[in-house]
């Protein structure tokens with residue numbers, strides 16, 4: 071008989087987590103090289119990273135900051151979105167997508183998702199547009215681009231900004247266009263749950279040079295470097311990225327395609343070999359390049375807790391993928407939502423959805439073990 075402690079130990083040793091950052095010796099070397107220079111914050115490496123990301127995406131501007139949340143906060147602030155304004159966001163996303171709207175004093179207006187793509191249901195957007203609406207933030211959930219073309223048509227018709235929350239979607243795209251280039255401005259995150267990571271980090275990309283300039287000023291205490299020592303022109307933030315974080319990203323960026331194709335191969339096995347009458351697999355609409363930040367399934371026949379517990383006992387990490395934001399305490403209490411009625415798909419994804427392990431270093435035995443464990447749920 072093994073006792074709980076032994077059992078837990080063996081889980082930890084053989085545990086297959088939801089994700090695991092891929093850090094090479096070369097990445098570590100790149101970081102220590104910066105540490106040895108003594109120049110730690112927003113210097114040459116940050117500038118080089120911005121150049122490389124804008125080159126990769128083909129955008130005019132890239133502005134590195136301290137997190138994905140900071141990118142969205144700066145974009146909204148720089149566009150002057152504030153009290154009295156409304157911003158449309160999907161009801162199912164990481165809570166930060168709505169928090170940033172609250173942070174600038176505006177009101178997030180939630181729209182339910184399409185249950186197959188898990189992205190904002192474009193057909194339900196227009197009824198939520200009012201004369202206070204200033205922007206729409208579609209999220210490319212789990213690395214699948216939302217239907218930004220259709221959202222852009224609405225934005226043009228109603229004179230709104232399209233701000234992509236592309237936190238999960240570096241490398242993703244639709245019809246030859248990369249996410250990050252589909253609207254007025256976009257936000258990427260480099261949290262360890264995303265494809266490449268600096269621990270914490272984010273990047274604003276845009277073709278709007280005025281916006282980029284405002285974001286550069288706001289990320290650095292409001293300093294306009296052209297204006298001398300009194301040139302603190304805004305009450306800004308400290309949202310700078312460090313140079314060792316930028317070096318870590320610069321070292322990983324050339325591996326992005328490799329990371330995505332390694333994930334593609336795992337996903338191909340998941341899509342072919344996970345066969346269960348009560349489990350729904352992700353759907354990839356035609357013409358889309360999924361970056362597979364997460365592989366998200368819907369488990370209909372078990373409670374989320376039961377499914378997570380069963381998988382954990384098999385040494386497999388699983389968790390809900392994102393929040394039904396109108397259902398979390400702050401939003402529910404502030405706005406009195408009835409999530410089940412108003413946002414049934416977001417509610418379902420929040421309570422029936424699970425993300426399962428997906429990262430390039432998974433061995434074929436581990437992939438097989440995940441597939442078999444899910445098939446026997």
Ligand SMILES: *Cc1c(COP(=O)(O)O)cnc(C)c1O
Pocket residue numbers: 137138139140163164166167209235237238259260261270271272
């Ligand atoms: C990760 C994530 C964020 C926040 O990024 P951080 O870098 O963790 O601040 C925002 N939106 C979405 C959709 C995310 O997945």
